[in-house]
Amino acid sequence: MKYRALKPFALLLMLSAVAAGQDLAAFEKRITVKKLENGLTVVICERPGAPVFSFNTHVDAGSVQDPMGQTGLAHMFEHMAFKGTDKIGTTDYPAEKVALEKVETAYAAYIQERDKRVGRDEQKLKELQKAWQDDIAEAQEYVKPNEFPQILESNGAEGLNASTSEDQTEYHYSFTENRLELWAYLESERFLHPVMREFYKERNVVIEERRMRTDSNPIGRLLEQFTTAAFQAHPYHRPTIGWIADLNSFSATDAQHFFDRYYIPSNMVVAIVGDVKASEAMPIVEKYFNRLPSRPQPDERTTTEPPQNAERRVELRERSQPLYLEGYHRPDYRDKDDNVYDAIADLMSNGRTSRLYRALVRDKKIAAYSAGFTGLPGSKYPHLFAFYAFPLPGHQNQEVADAIHVEIERLKNEDISDEELKMIRTRAKADLLRGLDDNEGLASELALFQSRYDDWRELFHQVENLDKVSKADIRRVANQTFVPTNRTVGIIETVAPPPGPAQNGGGR
Amino acid sequence: MKRISLLLGCVFAIGLSLQAVPATAQTTWQDINIPPLPAFHPQEPKRFVLPNGMIIFLQEDHELPLIDGVARIRGGSRSEPVEKIGLVDMYGEVWRTGGTKAQTGDQLDDYLEIRAAKVETGSSGDSTTISWSCLKADFDDVFKVFDDVLRGPEFRSDKVDLVQKEFFDAISRRNDNVDEIVGRESAKLAYGAQSPYARVPEYKTIVAVTRQDLVDWHRAHVSPNNIILGIVGDFDSAAMEAKLRQLYGAWPKGPAFKEAKTEPMPAKAGYYLVQKEDVNQSSISMVGVGITRDNPDYYAVRVFNEAFGGGFSSRLFRTIRSQKGLAYSVGGGIGTAFDHPGMVRLAMGTKSATTLESIQALDEQIDDVSKHPITEAEIKTAKDAILNAFIFNLDSPDKILRERMTYEFYGYPQDYLEKFRLGVEKVTAADVARAATKYLHKEKLSTLVVGNPAEFDKPLSSLGAVTDIDITIPPPPGEPAEPPAKPGQ
Numbered sequence: 003m004k005y006r007a008l009k010p011f012a013l014l015l016m017l018s019a020v021a022a023g024q025d026l027a028a029f030e031k032r033i034t035v036k037k038l039e040n041g042l043t044v045v046i047c048e049r050p051g052a053p054v055f056s057f058n059t060h061v062d063a064g065s066v067q068d069p070m071g072q073t074g075l076a077h078m079f080e081h082m083a084f085k086g087t088d089k090i091g092t093t094d095y096p097a098e099k100v101a102l103e104k105v106e107t108a109y110a111a112y113i114q115e116r117d118k119r120v121g122r123d124e125q126k127l128k129e130l131q132k133a134w135q136d137d138i139a140e141a142q143e144y145v146k147p148n149e150f151p152q153i154l155e156s157n158g159a160e161g162l163n164a165s166t167s168e169d170q171t172e173y174h175y176s177f178t179e180n181r182l183e184l185w186a187y188l189e190s191e192r193f194l195h196p197v198m199r200e201f202y203k204e205r206n207v208v209i210e211e212r213r214m215r216t217d218s219n220p221i222g223r224l225l226e227q228f229t230t231a232a233f234q235a236h237p238y239h240r241p242t243i244g245w246i247a248d249l250n251s252f253s254a255t256d257a258q259h260f261f262d263r264y265y266i267p268s269n270m271v272v273a274i275v276g277d278v279k280a281s282e283a284m285p286i287v288e289k290y291f292n293r294l295p296s297r298p299q300p301d302e303r304t305t306t307e308p309p310q311n312a313e314r315r316v317e318l319r320e321r322s323q324p325l326y327l328e329g330y331h332r333p334d335y336r337d338k339d340d341n342v343y344d345a346i347a348d349l350m351s352n353g354r355t356s357r358l359y360r361a362l363v364r365d366k367k368i369a370a371y372s373a374g375f376t377g378l379p380g381s382k383y384p385h386l387f388a389f390y391a392f393p394l395p396g397h398q399n400q401e402v403a404d405a406i407h408v409e410i411e412r413l414k415n416e417d418i419s420d421e422e423l424k425m426i427r428t429r430a431k432a433d434l435l436r437g438l439d440d441n442e443g444l445a446s447e448l449a450l451f452q453s454r455y456d457d458w459r460e461l462f463h464q465v466e467n468l469d470k471v472s473k474a475d476i477r478r479v480a481n482q483t484f485v486p487t488n489r490t491v492g493i494i495e496t497v498a499p500p501p502g503p504a505q506n507g508g509g510r
Numbered sequence: 511m512k513r514i515s516l517l518l519g520c521v522f523a524i525g526l527s528l529q530a531v532p533a534t535a536q537t538t539w540q541d542i543n544i545p546p547l548p549a550f551h552p553q554e555p556k557r558f559v560l561p562n563g564m565i566i567f568l569q570e571d572h573e574l575p576l577i578d579g580v581a582r583i584r585g586g587s588r589s590e591p592v593e594k595i596g597l598v599d600m601y602g603e604v605w606r607t608g609g610t611k612a613q614t615g616d617q618l619d620d621y622l623e624i625r626a627a628k629v630e631t632g633s634s635g636d637s638t639t640i641s642w643s644c645l646k647a648d649f650d651d652v653f654k655v656f657d658d659v660l661r662g663p664e665f666r667s668d669k670v671d672l673v674q675k676e677f678f679d680a681i682s683r684r685n686d687n688v689d690e691i692v693g694r695e696s697a698k699l700a701y702g703a704q705s706p707y708a709r710v711p712e713y714k715t716i717v718a719v720t721r722q723d724l725v726d727w728h729r730a731h732v733s734p735n736n737i738i739l740g741i742v743g744d745f746d747s748a749a750m751e752a753k754l755r756q757l758y759g760a761w762p763k764g765p766a767f768k769e770a771k772t773e774p775m776p777a778k779a780g781y782y783l784v785q786k787e788d789v790n791q792s793s794i795s796m797v798g799v800g801i802t803r804d805n806p807d808y809y810a811v812r813v814f815n816e817a818f819g820g821g822f823s824s825r826l827f828r829t830i831r832s833q834k835g836l837a838y839s840v841g842g843g844i845g846t847a848f849d850h851p852g853m854v855r856l857a858m859g860t861k862s863a864t865t866l867e868s869i870q871a872l873d874e875q876i877d878d879v880s881k882h883p884i885t886e887a888e889i890k891t892a893k894d895a896i897l898n899a900f901i902f903n904l905d906s907p908d909k910i911l912r913e914r915m916t917y918e919f920y921g922y923p924q925d926y927l928e929k930f931r932l933g934v935e936k937v938t939a940a941d942v943a944r945a946a947t948k949y950l951h952k953e954k955l956s957t958l959v960v961g962n963p964a965e966f967d968k969p970l971s972s973l974g975a976v977t978d979i980d981i982t983i984p985p986p987p988g989e990p991a992e993p994p995a996k997p998g999q
Binding site for chain 1: 534535536537538539542543544545546547548550552573574576607615616619620623624625626672675676678679680682683685686687688787788789790791821822823827828831832833834835836837838839859860861890891894895897898899900901902904905906908
């Protein structure tokens with residue numbers, strides 16, 4: 003999600019348009035797809051040039067799959083995927099395994115006592131906590147700290163990282179092409195033999211991540227409250243980073259169970275883009291990744307958010323400057339109108355010709371920035387189309403809300419112009435092409451589309467579908483979506499700090 | 511999509527491509543053969559200089575039917591008058607939004623967007639830029655706009671007013687985000703609050719900037735002898751060179767840009783506190799003065815930084831994050847910059863109740879550098895990390911162009927990257943130890959904490975004298991000092 007202000011760039015990478023059909027034909031020749039016996043899909047895109055490649059491992063599970071009471075677990079596992087394997091990160095795995103099992107037993111006993119509703123024995127709790135910590139210290143004896151990422155880094159891994167969203171988890175980096183087999187080994191081992199070592203320390207790291215992103219950031223606080231209010235039934239109401247109580251509760255065993263359940267080959271797509279030949283690379287990838295055991299597809303039933311029939315509102319009173327955000331429920335990414343929402347987002351938000359910029363920033367001069375976007379908090383399930391604005395000093399949230407609503411009414415009541423429609427279509431093609439000269443970005447897109455549609459070609463079809471969006475479609479979708487009862491509002495209102503500055507040289 | 515992330519060239523030996531792969535999967539990573547990388551000769555851009563001093567780089571790239579370019583002009587916000595801080599950043603925006611003689615900025619927006627093209631301007635401490643991006647077929651149309659904005663901007667007053675409002679907004683929001691506070695105040699401690707490397711706009715300095723200031727800045731700086739132009743994309747270099755020589759050859763020279771050298775005036779070492787009650791995590795930043803990139807110790811410093819506070823394998827990450835679980839975000843090292851000393855900086859975020867513990871942990875890590883110097887093994891890991899990823903500096907024609915333009919701008923040799931690679935290869939443990947001793951001194955660092963002292967594990971004053979930093983924003987001229995909170999809606 004982008005709350006980035008409209009800023010000029012030193013060197014724009016915006017690329018322009020050629021016919022999508024042409025691109026697809028050219029790209030079909032470069033791309034090889036193979037579903038391995040175990041169900042894992044591999045996509046290889048040949049892009050000759052510098053002798054490097056990028057990959058993206060896309061796991062079709064995110065925080066929506068977090069079990070009840072264990073929010074944050076999908077993201078926690080992502081952190082654990084950097085902790086090594088039974089061969090990497092350990093001095094003696096058989097002994098470490100025993101020690102880690104002891105940690106789990108001790109932790110379970112500690113948690114059982116800690117969470118007793120009645121009759122908790124404080125003395126016993128202290129002893130259990132100490133026993134758990136002692137077992138952690140014992141297990142630590144076998145750890146070679148950060149050996150897994152160290153191997154990657156010393157081999158020159160570029161852009162080493164991973165991310166977890168509501169919908170999915172991704173792992174990625176780039177290597178020189180002579181390290182393809184090394185990569186295939188390391189990336190498959192990570193999901194063949196993950197070890198939950200140093201789990202409880204890493205849990206503290208994740209809690210610090212929560213403090214940084216959410217607790218100590220007013221926009222983070224707003225987003226958490228807003229999303230929670232907008233979704234009442236569907237798991238989108240829970241934060242990806244996790245609630246603090248859950249972060250302080252789930253165990254390494256829970257993380258292992260999550261892995262066993264969702265990191266199954268049929269849930270995974272591995273995309274590789276770069277100076278590789280599919281005929282040489284595919285056998286290597288297959289040899290290593292086909293080792294992952296196939297497992298049954300998990301029960302993915304989840305509830306559907308019921309229709310909203312009354313406006314909801316969260317108002318945070320903060321010491322920071324005002325911010326206005328509103329969201330409307332819309333169907334998931336497979337909906338026939340998906341591209342209509344994309345067209346609306348582009349029309350309302352893209353650049354200085356966008357309607358919200360021109361209305362709120364340029365003409366009314368009430369906001370520093372305003373935009374609309376789709377995909378909050380994810381897009382795999384029914385989600386929100388959102389609008390937001392940062393009011394200029396001296397202007398109120400209500401003013402920007404009213405101005406946004408004026409623009410929404412225009413969408414409902416007037417056809418957009420021919421020039422606007424042309425602009426949307428041209429830019430969609432440009433945006434598609436923008437990604438084609440970047441190995442890392444292209445690997446991410448190909449993996450995403452292969453996972454979501456079982457066909458990477460959808461990445462290109464999106465542009466063709468957008469070409470079919472009509473003026474009437476935009477009016478129809480705006481009328482059915484942007485209605486007050488379907489709306490959740492989240493705002494930050496500014497309150498003054500308490501009187502009397504506390505200038506005491508950092509006393510307690 | 512909301513995502514939560516875990517973190518924050520040259521010629522190679524000729525060799526075999528990937529083949530000779532064993533039929534079965536290897537069982538340990540050490541068993542895997544890493545064949546030599548095929549020879550790679552990155553394509554160099556063509557460089558030429560017009561008689562008027564304009565330097566031009568042309569880099570052909572025929573993969574996609576696109577042409578992009580950027581002109582970098584000497585002189586940036588470091589050179590603006592102290593009573594008009596913000597002038598150059600405002601200029602960097604209105605240069606484009608204010609339009610040309612023939613067209614308003616809004617008309618340019620419409621003209622370009624229908625072609626999915628961009629012409630944008632911007633600014634930084636030492637330069638301003640004007641760039642474009644377009645489809646090859648639109649090149650003549652878009653390049654005409656580029657040239658009009660480059661040489662004939664109008665700086666219309668309505669856009670000067672608009673940018674002033676945007677800057678007012680940015681100032682009003684500058685204390686909302688902890689990172690922004692830490693970044694700003696760290697630079698002030700390292701370089702001095704009034705230093706061109708650290709100072710920030712205030713309402714009164716923004717109000718002081720007029721349209722005429724922007725016009726004057728343009729006239730004083732935008733002349734061919736101050737410009738480096740780079741173009742990358744699907745074009746023919748010979749034809750492009752002829753076109754540019756014809757277009758810019760007769761453009762008269764202007765005054766050469768000169769910048770007064772400013773020495774850092776670091777704050778007195780000690781503890782500095784910004785109180786922020788609405789956070790549960792303290793942001794800690796230990797800062798001092800670093801080095802320039804032409805310093806002979808640069809290579810040793812880069813290896814030290816990688817080993818000390820670079821990636822997952824570094825000491826700071828390993829101890830503070832992985833072993834102690836004190837932080838999500840932690841890192842640091844001896845900062846470097848091309849034309850002025852970078853900032854020495856160690857930074858982390860930790861819960862309020864481990865603030866002092868974390869400062870002490872960082873102190874220990876600095877002490878440890880002399881007690882347990884960076885080992886041969888650590889140096890090998892760091893050098894391997896830099897050298898094995900070196901090709902990612904040069905893996906696209908566009909990146910190579912940008913590298914070359916950067917060295918040109920700062921007067922570094924065009925083979926700087928290759929020198930860097932050789933320099934890193936030669937670094938020894940003794941070099942790293944010497945560099946660390948020379949540039950990293952605990953007693954010279956200022957320790958800044960942005961956090962809620964009511965929840966600290968111990969008072970910050972238990973470590974030494976604490977200076978409170980007041981980040982209250984001075985009101986705009988003519989407004990009361992403590993503006994009342996806006997009523998809620």
